[in-house]
Amino acid sequence: MPFKSKAQARFMFAKKPELAKEFAEKTKSIKSLPQHVREKKEMEKKSHHHTKAVHHMEKAAHLHEKAKHHMEQAKHEKKEKVLIKKLSKMHKNK
8 A cells, every 4th residue: 555645654654664665666666656645525615614614704894895885875875864853943034
């Protein structure tokens, strides 16, 4: 059975050198192996967390835009009320 990573090769040579020699014979190039190989589930889990994080960031951006819109709307309504008060005072004074 060939090695899957350099970490596996280091571990095997340190703990079980005889078995490591057999693995090394069946490995094409130890130099070309990755440092570590992650489990498929771990990779999927990280991908899922990344997707979730992106979703939360998009949701936060949407809520920020919504809040900004509401603030602008409130400012506009406040300006309208002030203008109406001024107009009603002007009308009373005539």
